[in-house]
Amino acid sequence: MEISSSQRTIVKEINHKSFIYIRIYNDGTVERPSESKYVPPILDDSHPILNSKDITISQNPLVTARIYLPKLTKSNDQNQLQKLPILVYFHGGGFIFESAFSQVFDNYFKTFVPLANVIVVSVEYRRAPEYHLPACYHDAWYALNWVCSHSTANKNPNYVEPWLINYGDFNRVFIGGDSAGGNITHNIALRAGVEALPGGVKISGAILSHPFFYSSYPVGSDHDYGDDDLAYAVWDLIYPSAPGGIDNPVSNPVDPGAPNLATLGCSKMIVCVAGKDDLRGRGVWYYECVKKSGWQGKIELFDEEKEGHDYHILKPKSKNAQKLMKLLVSFLNE
Template identity: 50%
Template sequence: MNTAVPSNTTKDVLNDLSPVIKVYKDGTVDRLMGTPNVPPSLEDPITGVASKDIVISPEVKARLYLPKLTDPNQKLPVLIYYHGGGFVIESPYCLFFHRLTNILSAEAKALIISVQYRLAPEHLLPIAYEDSWTALQWVASHVIAKASIEKDPWVTKHGDFGKLYIGGDSAGANIAHNIVLRAGVEPLIEDVKILGLFLSCPYFWGSKPVGSQSKEDLTGFAYKVWVCIYPSAPGGIDNPMINPLAEDAPSLSGLACSRLLVCLPEKDAFTPIGIRYTETVKKSGWNGEVQLVVVDGEDHCFHVFDPHTEKAKDLIKQLASFISR
């Protein structure tokens, strides 16, 4: 999403989430952070990946990525990707996530559907989850011979639905987790199966310290964002959508996939709960394959901000290997 120009007039602030956004009592929002939008391309000059923008529903849009093909009828793994930004900024069209998705599509040789869900606080949660579920069901509908949707030719021709993956960064990883958990109780169209889930720097939080967290940490920025974007959440910061380890959270054995990759930077504030999440999945009775990657010396979404460092390249290669295996 393009960075908004902050208002110069004095207004009463409802939520000050600087340096990301300010929300005013009159309902207006100043987005203080974000990268500019960039257009899709028939052939990215660096990766060779083709991209285009599509409309899934009146509320939900996406940018699709198709790597260079060795065969015009080639079938590819399908990744449904949810971008980060704390549920409040950025989009598939912004520089950071467009660049990352181009690189990942080329590296994994995967067809990627990068979803534009509606942002808070104009559209409070759970709207982003519903939009994201709509996108997943739309993709799954491509297996129906005479589906009522308008099919996309890239998805129809090149999508291998035996290799369907869900993934995301930060808030997008939070969405990805919740979508795959929902798929465990609400089957996809035509009973399409999700093969794998990757969570990169997942935005999970809660009211009780985990690992190295202190009680003071728990009422900081991550807490304030959640209260702003989902003020009616049952259980508040221990709502299962933000705290998958809460006492009343659904069992993680219900994850509707057979492979899980969790990627955590060592210095990220979300890493302690991310590690506990991974351990809990292993103990839950879930029968899939779990892989945890902790990147030494790095912080939140480092590979999004600069995908060209050696550690970022290594992480992207691990994500690509996970998808293309």
């Protein structure tokens, strides 16, 4: 018998400090009350600062993305359009909400892309609870491979994106993400350390902003989400069958079963944390663990003491967000 909307009851709700992330009903319906609305891309050559469009990377599973291209300028010496760094980005949202097409991330990239002068491929990966981990990691890896396949576009049998072929610099391919996306970035960087990417492309650098990591034991001065066990509630929802529970290597990067951090497959990394963020201690912990691992890359820690989680995404025009974005611009272009 079909259940009417009036008969539905909430079987699970996850919230933190009155911020409702997700509601799951007994008929399987999922609501995301705090998710920002969908906004369309900007595909208009007359737009003064950038263009964007939505693309399909894979049909099965369905992996899509929003790609951003800043206004192009010609190099002085060659009178040719310049080649731009490529940032493959994984959005935050606790693996359960927000989207590459949502207003909050679109607003951020409308500010960041012209400032950084970089092509951004913002990946729409599968989210929980409809799809449990590790689905998002598979989607992220597939998307990165698809982007890198454009370095040898004449050999690419799949859909070809002209913005990548014509304007992308495959000697400067970066990955990055915030919160859950920072976690995805770490796991993709590890995989890139042991698996080759198409065309021999190497990841130049990784950006981890306020990354989600966790473990069954406290770390340093980390707030660890206080006493409400939000991290456990989310983990039970996104990866209920995880071997080792919340100490699974995708969450706990130094679990005995985790890959050696020395194998991270990028040449440099920046870890960004914020003083009022419950995840700050975990980010610092991760930074220190990478430094001690024997990894041969260059790693940097940026700590904004007076801000909270994802402040640069939520308030991209603010003074401190602009400060962080300028640092990331240098990271991408140095």
